[in-house]
Amino acid sequence: xxxxxxxxxxxxxxxxxxxxxxxxxxxxxxxxxxxxxxxxxxxxxxxxxxxxxxxxxxxxxxxxxxxxxxxxxxxxxxxxxxxxxxxxxxxxxxxxxxxxxxxxxxxxxxxxxxxxxxxxxxxxxxxxxxxxxxxxxxxxxxxxxxxxxxxxxxxxxxxxxxxxxxxxxxxxxxxxxxxxxxxxxxxxxxxxxxxxxxxxxxxxxxxxxxxxxxxxxxxxxxxxxxxxxxxxxxxxxxxxxxxxxxxxxxxxxxxxxxxxxxxxxxxxxxxxxxxxxxxxxxxxxxxxxxxxxxxxxxxxxxxxxxxxxxxxxxxxxxxxxxxxxxxxxxxxxxxxxxxxxxxxxxxxxxxxxxxxxxxxxxxxxxxxxxx
Numbered sequence: 284x285x286x287x288x289x290x291x292x293x294x295x296x297x298x299x300x301x302x303x304x305x306x307x308x309x310x311x312x313x314x315x316x317x318x319x320x321x322x323x324x325x326x327x328x329x330x331x332x333x334x335x336x337x338x339x340x341x342x343x344x345x346x347x348x349x350x351x352x353x354x355x356x357x358x359x360x361x362x363x364x365x366x367x368x369x370x371x372x373x374x375x376x377x378x379x380x381x382x383x384x385x386x387x388x389x390x391x392x393x394x395x396x397x398x399x400x401x402x403x404x405x406x407x408x409x410x411x412x413x414x415x416x417x418x419x420x421x422x423x424x425x426x427x428x429x430x431x432x433x434x435x436x437x438x439x440x441x442x443x444x445x446x447x448x449x450x451x452x453x454x455x456x457x458x459x460x461x462x463x464x465x466x467x468x469x470x471x472x473x474x475x476x477x478x479x480x481x482x483x484x485x486x487x488x489x490x491x492x493x494x495x496x497x498x499x500x501x502x503x504x505x506x507x508x509x510x511x512x513x514x515x516x517x518x519x520x521x522x523x524x525x526x527x528x529x530x531x532x533x534x535x536x537x538x539x540x541x542x543x544x545x546x547x548x549x550x551x552x553x554x555x556x557x558x559x560x561x562x563x564x565x566x567x568x569x570x571x572x573x574x575x576x577x578x579x580x581x582x583x584x585x586x587x588x589x590x591x592x593x594x595x596x597x598x599x600x601x602x603x604x605x606x607x608x609x610x611x612x613x614x615x616x617x618x619x620x621x622x623x624x625x626x627x628x629x630x631x632x633x634x635x636x637x638x639x640x641x642x643x644x645x646x647x648x649x650x651x652x653x654x
Contacts, residue, residue, distance in 0.1 A: 325535055327377040328358040328366045331565035332574065334488050334583045335379050335409035335516030341555065342542035344562055351534035359565050362468070363438065364394065370519060371400045377535060379408055380519045382597055383440045383606075388519075389620055392607060393440055401522035404589060405536045405622045405629070406543065409515040412583035413443050413506030414491035421482040423503060426454040433463040435472055435484035443485040445600040446509055446648075453649050476500055487515055489569055489577035496573050505582060510648045512586060514593050517621075525622075537629050543587040544635055549580035588630065589621040592643035596653055 325348070329336035339357060342348055348355040358375065360366045366378040367388050380388070382404075391399030417423040421432065429451065436444050444464075451458050458464060467475050472490060475481050477499045484494075485506075494500035506513060518539060525532050546555060556575050560566045566574055577583060598613025607613065623642040630638045646653040 325353050325355045325377070325531065326358060326375040327355060327379075327535075328360045328369055328375045329379045330363055330366065331359050331563065332489055332568060333379075333409075333516070334412045334578050334585075336565075337546055337559060337578070338408050338539050338543040338585060338587070339377075339379065339518075340559055340563055341546055342538050344559065345542070347538035347541055348535065351538045353531070353534055353538070355535070367395070370402070370521065371395070371398050373521065376524060376531075377518055377520050379516050380404075381438075381441050382407075382514045382517050382594060383442060383445060383601055384438070385517060385519045385620060386594075386598060386601065386607070386613070386616060387440045390607070390611065390616065402519050403522045403525045403620055403622055404517040404519045405525075405532075405625050406540055406587040407514050407517050407589050408543070408585075408587070409487070410512050410584045410586045411505075411507035411581075412488045412515050412578070413446075413485065413513075414488065415447070415483055415485040415503045415506075416476075416491045416494050416500035417483040417503045418476055418479070418481075418499070419501050423483060426450055426504075427456070429454075429483065430456055430461045432482035433465050433480070435465050435467045435475055435481040437467060437469045437472070437486065439466075439604070439606060440601075442513065442515060442597065443487065443506065445597065445604065446506055446513070447485050448604050449600065449649055450504075450509065473497065473499055488583050489573055492573050492577035493569055496570070496576075507582065510646070512584070512593075513648075514589070514597070517589065533629070536625075537633065540587050540626070540629055540635075541633055543585045544630075544633065547585040547587075552578070552580050588626055588639050589623050590639070590642065590644050590646075591617050591621055591623050592646050592653065594621050596646055596648060 327339055329339050343355055343357055363381060363384060366380055367384060369375040370378040371388060385402055385404055387393050388395045388400060389402040423429060434447060448458055451462055456462055465481055469490060472484050473494045476484060476494060495502060553575050556578055557571060560571045560574055594617045595614050598617055601607035602609055602613060627638055
């Protein structure tokens, strides 16, 4: 079929194609969304061109939201922190957020101290899809070679930070003594590696593949090889939206789950990615070939079911790395925030194949088994 470019406003285009800035400013003149009649536009914020933004963008391009009677406005945010702030303030209905960040915002931890807001998440937006790349001349061939090196990340409340800390610990490296962790905004990560400020960085795709394509980095390890089918980002919303706007919540989540299931099929993934790329300027920041390689089935996937066993490991690792107080029962928090039973019911309505019968599964993180 012939793919037609989706018309967008000049304002939307400038938002989509702008560099990923670190500013968190949100105009105080914008009033919070009011939960009431569902005639309003549903606002969702994503961080593109990440893989976890694709379920929402693909659903919009294919009119899945419209089919469910929703008018959806997708905002292309400049940072994950901006999405979190918009969600906590009630400026947006749904947001793409890293799973550890959702727990932090829900509990008021770290950068969200004093901003606690009950959140829920009905689905994962992406699975796998992370990589650590190293400078070709850094002499890093094995994990132990990270000793004395500088690793770039853009936040400690990310899955990628947690898995890096676990990797270092397994290879008897102390993060505070043997390795330097440098916080760098995603927009500056490749430049920092090019300039020799960092020897490696770990991030969700397509940043890693873009660095390799530019000859600035080389793949060192894929996060899926450390923790297969691990969670990346999830779809998050205020708990009040879930409780007060049940129809809106259901219709949006159902359409997004449908989108995830289609994207997760490996059969025609490349064609779907081309469709998104041709119709979404934010993804055109990178060549189509880079997008297709970064989101190759197996390397990057979209299994949407929010396994609580995985998220409890995230909670455990947050506590282990002093990012969550030890007196918090993270198992209970995970069960409150991540709506696994809701996801199962909605997937059943969509007649999805292989719907998990339980909320837990065997997990293996760097060879350590969790049951």
